[in-house]
Amino acid sequence: MGRKFKIVVAETAGFCFGVKRAVNLANRAPNLYPDRPILTLGPIIHNPQVVAQLAAKGVKKAEDIDQLNSGVVIIRSHGITRQLAARLKEIPGLTIINATCPFVRRAQEIVARMSGRGYEVIIIGEPDHPEVAGLISYGCPERTRVITSPEEIPQSFFKQKKPPRIALLAQTTQPQELYNEIAGSLLPIKGELRCFNTICTATSDRQGEVLDLAGRCDCMLIIGGRNSANTNRLHQLSLTRQPRSHHIETASDLKPEWFSGVESVGISAGASTPQWLIDETITALDHL
Ligand code: SF4
CATH class of the missing domain: 3.40.1010.20 (4-hydroxy-3-methylbut-2-enyl diphosphate reductase, catalytic domain)
Incomplete structure (x- = not known):
């Protein structure tokens, strides 16, 4: 059964510049340091699927600086304190990949x-x-x-x-x-x-586009981790314009009844949602 509605994907859906950069650095790390433990200080992003993919490649999460020794550590996009950065530099043999967003x-x-x-x-x-x-x-x-x-x-x-x-x-x-x-x-x-205007417009641009889409589509899908604050915020905003707004983590969360009588579906995704989860959702909509 083919899909009977139009899909509009937000231009701002998914990874922002800083998150894309951090995830790329984390993905490259196992090739650059094949024989060393690679840890991120806390989850690199709030998306369980990406965190699981990285863990399968050997990039795991450290809860604490005490877990770090002569391996490789990746600093997340929102950065760390000056004191913590100084402590990391003192750990003998530790390689630091600084993924702090520029x-x-x-x-x-x-x-x-x-x-x-x-x-x-x-x-x-x-x-x-x-x-x-x-x-x-x-x-x-x-x-x-x-x-x-x-x-x-x-x-x-x-x-x-x-x-x-x-x-x-x-x-x-x-x-x-x-x-x-x-x-x-x-x-x-x-x-x-x-x-000094240090505000990054990635968040407000994404929120503005969700409001716009929610105002002109019959149903909205917001894709992202349940633990992602910015995805939850997008869902809340979308609900203010379109009651048929659904937060999904993966395509397996889709329910066919959401789309009954629907002519257009808007899709957006949080800053920590990878493109492949958006693509999988679109493919799944074709097979509902
Ligand atoms: S400042 Fe934050 S929201 Fe903006 S690009 Fe960097 S990581 Fe993304």
Whole structure:
């Protein structure tokens, strides 16, 4: 039985630049270091199928730095703290593959540079997120802070006798609107304000396209790991425009009844979903 509906795949579906780069580095590692244990610090991405594929090639997950010895370690795309990077360098014989996304690396460098020049560094982001923990670690502890809203800007900045010098940046996945709002709230300070827009548009572009597709398709499929926060967020957004939105991990989750009376199906996928899972889903839809 052939498929009776049109399929529209989002242009932004699947791996972002930083994740693609990290997974490529992990895939190449067994060929480059055939006789050595290869470990990632935590899961390289939040996708069980990719993690299982890599494990089958010998790239496994280390829970802790103590598990690392003279093998190879791969640093994930959202980076690690400066202190942890220094500890890794001290492990004799350990080869480090740094898969930190270049956009995250740039933000780390801004924190280090501006902190070194004596600026108060403000990072907009989720305080507990590993990327943010990495960013903070590059700053001077007394002058680096994380905020989540304009209300958290210290009022002392507006009253200090000596005008402050402030450097503002954000975790790469923060909403642009929040950055603009906080930058606007800081404008009245008497000192100096340097704004570094470190937001990566991969997330907002993907979310915008899902909303657009969900508004014009009769059914939506969002593909990605159940443990992937950005995939879950895409599903939630899709549901706001299209109640027939389904989060699947693989093609085996598809249910024929979802497509009864449907003329168009939109497909998107989280930043950690590989292209082959998207392709498998499309093939499976042909055989429903
Ligand atoms: S979302 Fe952007 S910053 Fe984060 S890994 Fe992907 S490309 Fe890099």
